[in-house]
Structure formats: structure tokens, C-alpha cells
Amino acid sequence: MKNNKYHAIYQQLVMKIERQDIMAGSKLPSEHDLMELFDTSRETVRKALNQLAQNGYIQKVRGKGSIVLARDKFDFPISGLVSFKELAEKMGRPWETVVHELECVVGSSDLESKLGERDLWKVVRSRKVDNESIILDKDYFIKSQVPYLDTEICSYSIYDYLESERGMQIAFADKEVTVEEATDEDRQLLDLNGLTHVVVVKSIVHLDDASPFQFTESRHRLDKFRFVDFARRMK
Amino acid sequence: MKNNKYHAIYQQLVMKIERQDIMAGSKLPSEHDLMELFDTSRETVRKALNQLAQNGYIQKVRGKGSIVLARDKFDFPISGLVSFKELAEKMGRPWETVVHELECVVGSSDLESKLGERDLWKVVRSRKVDNESIILDKDYFIKSQVPYLDTEICSYSIYDYLESERGMQIAFADKEVTVEEATDEDRQLLDLNGLTHVVVVKSIVHLDDASPFQFTESRHRLDKFRFVDFARRMK
DNA sequence: TAGTGGTCTAGACCACAGA
């Protein structure tokens, strides 16, 4: 995708770390060495290293060097913006998406205040893994940004469609994780096995021009929910 | 704390955004203008802007400018590394910490593999907000890194003590959020009101030289749990 | 075309760790 030097350096170093060519606990070559290795300037090397640090691959220590961190606790990153399809495929489990609703609606005032528009698509889907319905996704898309949707797109991957077919760039989202009592709809569309609560992840997703375009409510069966995060202290 | 130019610029812009001197949806001055405003170079301005973007204050759009984002959904950031004391004070609610255990233990092999040491402090505390016990914290600290602890420190803030008294710098943590069935200990030390499950946040906390020094298991009452996050798509 | 942000450079000086 990106065609710049620091990103190429970043990717090469990520590869070496993930393949354990450079072991956790050991150090990367110094910035000076990387500069010569990649025939580039130091600031460019540093951009790559800063990305590595941000994503939890290394810790930079002044006077010492860049220490490679153990990544094995991160192998299931729900963190960040990942579509269910990417997630399921990474897990290597058989998965399936069932589309329950796909319609145009006029959003509530609550939704309108979040998205800034009234004319929306509403999509309700459940996600099966190992033949159990464990996630219920309720999505709202702004119709002026997403003029077309159909069942096939929804059962495959809406994000794939929007990014590859329509060239839209998803950039960021704010999320909120809470636990709520299960609703009748949850009991109908999920295999709750008597569980009384569900984990609810709500998010507002934005494009790279900062415009909001989607509100999602993702309702997870308690016992199948897992969220991992890498948090860096900011001062 | 930090005494550098780009951080000062960052802080000034954060202030202006939080006080709404610059409204959400409008644009920051261009990098060129900021350069002259702060009498600095463009790369320095850009470092400040990148931090703003990373922390969800702005979205930079090529050819257009830096758009200020709406921050009102972020006002309760459990995200990142925040101590309970900071959190409780931000909420402005009466809070209290009860120390149940404070002892030296030899860690299990599981703990040892996570922390790389056997001799640990074990601290068990419950957290009361509005006079209800809603969080149970079980902490393990590496004894060689934290030679001394007492009840007073534990009931106030261990982080405060480690950072201000001992000059330790907490840098990053990996976290995992799941839901588990409540244990007898949970029922004893928390006001569960019959709830059968708790939200469990496990984390390994590292210092700025990348060494792990703490493992924490934080058990939250379902109905009081809330986690917010700002996620940026990385390519 | 003018203005914006994105990338890259070659150099400088500083703060810190370790021998």
C-alpha cells in the first residue's frame, strides 16, 4: 500500500521480529547502523522505530538501544480496527455470518447526534464460530456515504467491499466496552445457554477525512469475549 | 515533566482544544502558520501534531489541514495506564481502598514465566466507590524491584509511591479483558448483589527499561465496568 | 495555481549508559 521508505523499514523489522530472527529481549541494531543498512537518514530510521514502539514491538531506551519485546501475549489483537472476517480467519476456525436485517431506516435523534445524518442503512448480523452464534452485530451506515449494500456483501465483509470496491479509507474509531443485560433479541439470535448478560462494544467509525460514517453495536456472549490491548503511558 | 519544544506545543494545542477555543470540526492553523506562531521548524510542529492525532485530538488530511475531533466521548478514559486513585479522583466520587492482604510469596510457575522472578509481593485490595465494593485488585510485584511496601502505601496509591518516592518510570503494559465466573473470594470481598460473573482485566506492567515488574488481576463488578478506547487503523 | 500535509535529508547539539 504505502510506498515510503520508513514504512518499508518498519515492515522489514516487523518481519524479522515476528520470525524471531531478532529474539525478544535482545536489541535492534543502533539507529546509526540501521541508517547505513537501509542507506537512509537517521530521522527516517527513527520514524520506523517509533512505529515499532507504538505498536508494542520494541522499547527504546536512551543510552542503551531498542529492546525487542515479547509479542506472544498479543497474538489475538481484537484491539484496533479489525473486521470480523479478518479476525475469524486469523483464528483459523470455521465461521459464518447470518444476515437478519438489511434495510433503510431513519435514525433516532440519538443516532443522528452521533452520525450527523438521518438516512441510514441498518444491518443486523449474527456471527457463528464453531457453529455457535456468539456475536450479534448491529450496524448503522450513513446512506449518503454508502449508497449500496446487499445481502451478499453483508454476509461476506462490508469493510472489504467499502475499502476495495469503493476506495473508502477507514481511519479511526472510538469504542466503549460495557456489560448489559441480555435482551429478547439477544436470546433469539445468540446461543446464550442461559447467560443473563452480554458484553457490548459500541463504536463510531470515521473515514480518513474525519467524517463519521458508521455506528456499530457488537453484542458478545460473555464466555467468548476477549479483548487485548497494548497501553503505553503518555506523559 | 518533559522539557522540549514539541511537547510544549502539544500541550498548548490540547489546552485550546479542550477549552474549545478551537471548536470540533474546525481546522488548526496550517503547519506553516504554527511554525511561525511558535517560532520553530516544521518537523517540530509536525511532532506535536502527530501526538495530537495519536491521542485522538485531530485528524490530519492531506491538502486540507488538521481537523479538530469531538472529544466528548472520551471523558472517562480507563484506557491507557491509569491508577485507581487518578481514576476515582477524575470521577469526583468518594472512594476508599481496603487492604485485605499484603505479604511476600513465592510465585507460581505461571506467574514466574510472566514476570521472570519468584520472590514477589502479593497485595489484595478492594475498591469502594459510593460505599460499594466494586473492584477487587490482586497485584504481584517483583520484590527485587520493589523492596518495601506497607499498608499505608497500599491504601493510598502504590504507583504514586513508586514513581515519586522511588523514581520508577512505568512505561507500558499489555492487558487482557475477559469475563469470568465469580469466585468465593469475589463474593466475599465485593458487593456482587447476586451477579454471577465479573469482568477481569489482567495486565503485565513494564518499566521504561522494558523490564516487567508487576502482574495485576483486576476484578470488576459487571454493572460498574466501562472501558473506552480510541483506535487508529494502522496500515 | 496556491496552499495544504507527507516524506526525506544532512547536519547539529544534548542526555544518558557503560566501560
Add this chain to the structure above:
DNA sequence: CTGTGGTCTAGACCACTAT
């Protein structure tokens, strides 16, 4: 003292948006 990462500069060229 040497080597490390941290900050800062002044300039260059590019890609994109708007007019």
C-alpha cells in the same frame, strides 16, 4: 571517553485539495 537514543533545524521535493 564512546556509543546510544532524543531533540531540533532549514531546506528540498512530492501528492493532494481547492479555486
